[in-house]
Amino acid sequence: MKVTLTVNGKQVSRDVEPRTLLVHFIREDLSLTGTNVGCDTSSCGACTILMGGESVKSCTVLAVQADGAEITTIEGMASADGTMNAVQRAFQENHGLQCGYCTPGMVMASYSLIKENSNLDEAAVREGLEGNLCRCTGYHNIVKAVLAAASEMGA
Amino acid sequence: MTTVQDAVPGVIGTRVLRREDPELLTGEGRFTDDLKIPAALWLGVVRSPFGRAKILSIDTSAAKAAPGVVAVYTATDLQSEWAGPIPSAWQVTPDMKSPAHYPLASGSANYVGDPVAVVVANSPKEAADAVGMVDVEYEQLPAVVDLEDALSDRVVIHSELGTNVSYVWELNPNPDGIKTAFDNAAYVVKERYIQQRLIPAAMEPRSVAVVPSPMGGDYTVYSATQIPHILKVMLGLTVGISESKIRVIAPAVGGGFGSKLDVYPEELLCLALARKHRLPVRWTEERSENSQATIQGRGQVQWIELAADANGKLTGVRADIIADMGGYQQLITAGVPLLGAFLYHGVYDTPAYAFKCTGVYTNKTPTDAYRGAGRPEATYAIERAMDALAVKVGVDTVEIRRRNFIPTESFPYNSPAGLVFDSGDYAANFTQGLNFAGYDALRKKQAEMRASGSKKHLGIGISFFVEMCGLAPSRVLASLNYSAGGWESATVRILPTCKVQVVTGTAPHGQGHETSWAMIAADKLGISPDDVEVLHSDTAISPFGLDTYGSRSLSVGGTAVYIATERVLDKARKIAAHLLEASEEDLDYAGGNFSVKGSPEKVLPLAAVAFESFTAHNLPDGMEPNLEASTSWDPPNFTFPYGTHIAVVEVDEDTGKVDLVRYVAVDDCGNRINPLIVEGQVHGGLAQGIGQALFEEAVYDETGNLLTATLADYLVPSAAELPSFELDHTVTPSPTNPLGVKGIGEAGAIASPPAVMNAIVDALSHFGKINIDMPASPEKVWKAIQATKA
Ligand code: FES
Ligand code: FES
Numbered sequence: 001m002k003v004t005l006t007v008n009g010k011q012v013s014r015d016v017e018p019r020t021l022l023v024h025f026i027r028e029d030l031s032l033t034g035t036n037v038g039c040d041t042s043s044c045g046a047c048t049i050l051m052g053g054e055s056v057k058s059c060t061v062l063a064v065q066a067d068g069a070e071i072t073t074i075e076g077m078a079s080a081d082g083t084m085n086a087v088q089r090a091f092q093e094n095h096g097l098q099c100g101y102c103t104p105g106m107v108m109a110s111y112s113l114i115k116e117n118s119n120l121d122e123a124a125v126r127e128g129l130e131g132n133l134c135r136c137t138g139y140h141n142i143v144k145a146v147l148a149a150a151s152e153m154g155a
Numbered sequence: 156m157t158t159v160q161d162a163v164p165g166v167i168g169t170r171v172l173r174r175e176d177p178e179l180l181t182g183e184g185r186f187t188d189d190l191k192i193p194a195a196l197w198l199g200v201v202r203s204p205f206g207r208a209k210i211l212s213i214d215t216s217a218a219k220a221a222p223g224v225v226a227v228y229t230a231t232d233l234q235s236e237w238a239g240p241i242p243s244a245w246q247v248t249p250d251m252k253s254p255a256h257y258p259l260a261s262g263s264a265n266y267v268g269d270p271v272a273v274v275v276a277n278s279p280k281e282a283a284d285a286v287g288m289v290d291v292e293y294e295q296l297p298a299v300v301d302l303e304d305a306l307s308d309r310v311v312i313h314s315e316l317g318t319n320v321s322y323v324w325e326l327n328p329n330p331d332g333i334k335t336a337f338d339n340a341a342y343v344v345k346e347r348y349i350q351q352r353l354i355p356a357a358m359e360p361r362s363v364a365v366v367p368s369p370m371g372g373d374y375t376v377y378s379a380t381q382i383p384h385i386l387k388v389m390l391g392l393t394v395g396i397s398e399s400k401i402r403v404i405a406p407a408v409g410g411g412f413g414s415k416l417d418v419y420p421e422e423l424l425c426l427a428l429a430r431k432h433r434l435p436v437r438w439t440e441e442r443s444e445n446s447q448a449t450i451q452g453r454g455q456v457q458w459i460e461l462a463a464d465a466n467g468k469l470t471g472v473r474a475d476i477i478a479d480m481g482g483y484q485q486l487i488t489a490g491v492p493l494l495g496a497f498l499y500h501g502v503y504d505t506p507a508y509a510f511k512c513t514g515v516y517t518n519k520t521p522t523d524a525y526r527g528a529g530r531p532e533a534t535y536a537i538e539r540a541m542d543a544l545a546v547k548v549g550v551d552t553v554e555i556r557r558r559n560f561i562p563t564e565s566f567p568y569n570s571p572a573g574l575v576f577d578s579g580d581y582a583a584n585f586t587q588g589l590n591f592a593g594y595d596a597l598r599k600k601q602a603e604m605r606a607s608g609s610k611k612h613l614g615i616g617i618s619f620f621v622e623m624c625g626l627a628p629s630r631v632l633a634s635l636n637y638s639a640g641g642w643e644s645a646t647v648r649i650l651p652t653c654k655v656q657v658v659t660g661t662a663p664h665g666q667g668h669e670t671s672w673a674m675i676a677a678d679k680l681g682i683s684p685d686d687v688e689v690l691h692s693d694t695a696i697s698p699f700g701l702d703t704y705g706s707r708s709l710s711v712g713g714t715a716v717y718i719a720t721e722r723v724l725d726k727a728r729k730i731a732a733h734l735l736e737a738s739e740e741d742l743d744y745a746g747g748n749f750s751v752k753g754s755p756e757k758v759l760p761l762a763a764v765a766f767e768s769f770t771a772h773n774l775p776d777g778m779e780p781n782l783e784a785s786t787s788w789d790p791p792n793f794t795f796p797y798g799t800h801i802a803v804v805e806v807d808e809d810t811g812k813v814d815l816v817r818y819v820a821v822d823d824c825g826n827r828i829n830p831l832i833v834e835g836q837v838h839g840g841l842a843q844g845i846g847q848a849l850f851e852e853a854v855y856d857e858t859g860n861l862l863t864a865t866l867a868d869y870l871v872p873s874a875a876e877l878p879s880f881e882l883d884h885t886v887t888p889s890p891t892n893p894l895g896v897k898g899i900g901e902a903g904a905i906a907s908p909p910a911v912m913n914a915i916v917d918a919l920s921h922f923g924k925i926n927i928d929m930p931a932s933p934e935k936v937w938k939a940i941q942a943t944k945a
Contacts, residue, residue: 027189031191032182033182033185033186033188033189034181034182034183034184035182036186036358036359036409037188037360038358038359038360038442038866039442039865039866040441040442040443040865041442041443041865041866041867043865043866043867044358044442044866046358073182074180074181074182075181075182077181078181082181084177084180084181088180088181091176091180092172092173092176092177092180093172095172095173095831095832095834095835097176097179097180098410098665098666098667098835098839099179099357099358099359099407099408099409099410099664099665100175100176100179100180100184100407100409100665101186101357101358101359101409101410102358103179103180104180104182107180122879125874126874126875126877127874127875129873129874129875130873130874130875131873132873132874133358133866133871133873134358134874135356135357135358135410135412135839135842135843135871136358136410136665136835136839137835137838137839137842138838138839138840138841138842138843138877138880138903139838139842139873139874139877140838140877140879140880141834141835141838142874143874143879144879
């Protein structure tokens with residue numbers, strides 16, 4: 001089946017098997033390997049992307065279901081000259097990542113959390129990121145990073 | 156802050172942001188599964204669905220005929236590929252019993268997930284589809300799951316061994332002392348604790364890709380591993396390929412925690428099959444495979460006994476544990492309990508000490524090192540037992556510790572188990588920890604809550620830990636029968652334009668070595684860390700190394716970087732002296748410049764020396780060109796980080812739910828190179844230790860079936876389950892190495908389980924004696940409360 005969608009601002013068209021998950025389509029067909037796979041039960045959030053501006057776990061969506069959609073992956077977060085956005089910068093400044101495997105998903109989830117909520121506090125960030133697992137950081141610095149990015153982004 | 160000696164001024168000790176981050180934050184980081192490898196074949200592994208079963212027959216015909224399938228192999232087909240069994244590097248006793256263990260099981264399968272056949276296909280999907288078509292006929296056999304049941308030999312798993320007992324390892328340096336201590340004790344505490352099995356659950360599942368060179372003969376192995384160097388040696392020995400023909404690269408690695416400190420069947424299969432098919436062969440684990448086929452951690456039944464005099468002062472400590480090996484030995488399975496064997500008396504001075512460990516086989520995934528490896532188990536036992544002793548003696552948990560701390564003046568301390576604890580000021584760290592947490596105020600609040608009749612009960616739990624890390628002096632490892640050393644290597648080069656290259660044998664997978672090693676070299680050279688590049692995790696670039704585990708990388712590998720830098724600088728000084736026509740002793744070096752004492756106008760930048768050493772136009776007679784130095788550093792001793800951890804919980808009497816409301820950690824890891832990274836390591840360790848205390852357990856049913864194989868069933872804590880952590884520190888430099896560092900990677904995971912459990916017991920202490928094991932689920936807590944009312 002043919003799917004056409006906009007990925008990080010560019011239109012792409014590919015033939016895919018109907019059973020292909022969006023995450024595999026992104027990683028294998030589009031070679032955007034920043035989006036990671038951490039589980040097979042939609043529990044970890046490593047595959048989180050933005051679809052129509054909202055964060056989704058791309059392992060829970062079929063590529064064909066994304067036909068016509070606009071999606072953003074971690075590769076689309078920095079500006080064209082490579083400058084990291086506020087969330088990415090805050091993760092570095094607050095040491096919000098160690099191995100970096102959960103990080104792309106964490107950044108995408110955090111970005112949408114900040115966009116969708118004004119007045120985020122620590123509890124709201126912790127609840128909001130419940131679907132994204134990190135085994136390295138204990139979340140302490142991720143929470144700090146998200147709060148820092150939120151205040152910078154004026155949320 | 157108690158500061159015995161502050162970190163050296165300069166870049167060391169500052170919060171330098173990690174250079175590793177930008178590529179990981181933008182999706183540029185390359186993990187093994189991200190690599191594009193043309194023409195690669197994919198493995199699919201057929202695994203036993205039974206804990207214990209006889210393999211009666213394997214029919215591969217349907218799978219072989221499936222689309223995209225290139226080959227299907229069983230153990231028999233691949234027998235001639237192996238030069239040896241899956242390596243186990245730690246024969247802890249001369250008579251330790253180990254079953255034969257090859258990448259594919261033949262005859263019988265001994266845990267759920269045991270590989271029995273392998274599919275080779277053109278794509279991962281085709282491989283996965285064909286795995287389901289391999290028809291294996293099994294005869295399910297009774298399984299051994301429980302450790303005490305294993306010990307009884309009711310069912311013997313490996314009949315050729317005649318028993319489930321792999322080994323009995325004992326340490327009893329002072330048998331008379333132990334006997335006297337317990338005979339004459341005013342108080343004896345005897346406790347039984349369970350260390351449940353844990354699934355390490357690094358977020359990146361394992362992945363391996365082996366690429367043969369087009370001209371034949373050489374292999375590049377990409378693996379999500381913590382141990383590229385050890386892996387290279389072991390792959391060569393096991394697959395029968397000269398080590399010099401194998402290059403192992405660990406690309407970005409998504410966490411390990413010990414689970415990637417191993418030599419796995421899939422790595423051996425990819426290499427053997429790449430040789431057979433003369434094509435790249437690769438494999439990436441699914442999460443549910445990871446739960447079964449990647450090692451698990453802990454798994455012990457622990458008995459600990461304390462003898463104390465009338466003042467509650469310890470006179471003897473005795474531990475007797477059963478350790479779960481799982482179905483087979485992996486790389487250091489048998490040795491993991493020994494890493495804790497010397498520490499069951501914790502930070503407390505005792506004249507007599509004895510330890511015994513019995514390793515048993517069960518029909519479960521093999522165990523091996525998981526964050527802390529042996530030391531969390533030891534810390535848990537002694538720290539919970541000390542609370543039990545406090546109750547017996549009738550003193551506060553703070554007081555019992557104060558009475559027993561190893562006195563500050565006795566460092567270096569000769570421990571009753573035969574170690575030499577390098578440095579410490581336990582009493583000072585403890586006082587700082589209690590003050591930081593506001594201990595007295597917490598006790599007051601607890602009393603008020605109790606008086607109010609609240610159904611929520613506040614509990615304060617203390618854990619004071621010490622670990623031995625910086626693995627390890629090679630001679631000590633030899634005395635423990637470990638079949639490798641514990642040194643680490645480094646090479647430092649100053650290139651013609653004064654850019655510096657550091658090559659290390661450590662293999663970071665989240666710890667930020669690139670940032671920290673650059674800081675160490677830059678600090679010594681008086682230049683910016685930005686001018687230092689750190690190369691690692693590729694055996695062609697760094698041929699010697701012993702990799703990353705056991706909180707060893709900074710104290711052993713970082714020290715090697717320090718020493719190699721010092722040597723390079725010594726050579727540069729000789730050249731500078733020659734160029735400045737001064738004697739070496741008359742040179743000062745600061746901020747990247749040599750200068751002559753007393754003649755401030757005579758200055759020579761390091762860059763000029765670097766260029767001169769490259770052109771070699773004007774070097775002292777007999778001096779070789781280029782600025783490069785290497786070292787392999789073997790530490791003279793372990794390092795002994797320690798600290799006070801305090802957990803504050805609220806337990807709901809009606810539901811048994813435990814709320815962790817505060818967590819305070821005051822660690823002493825010696826000098827800190829980069830506090831930002833140190834704190835991150837503590838946070839991550841805490842989350843894993845708190846996970847063990849409250850949520851995590853690999854649960855098996857009586858047939859050996861793993862009931863928690865997915866992240867939906869195995870409860871890795873999320874942000875919502877954890878509080879922010881309150882950290883402080885003290886600094887007692889280690890005399891073991893010139894950086895004065897100790898190690899921090901495992902501290903949080905070691906100290907936190909007993910802190911949390913002691914807090915729960917404390918919260919409910921007014922109900923009576925609370926018997927509870929980890930994880931403290933609401934159900935278990937509720938039952939423990941009910942048991943006191945019965
Ligand atoms: S891979 Fe999508 S949630 Fe884990
Ligand atoms: S940084 Fe390693 S899993 Fe989050």
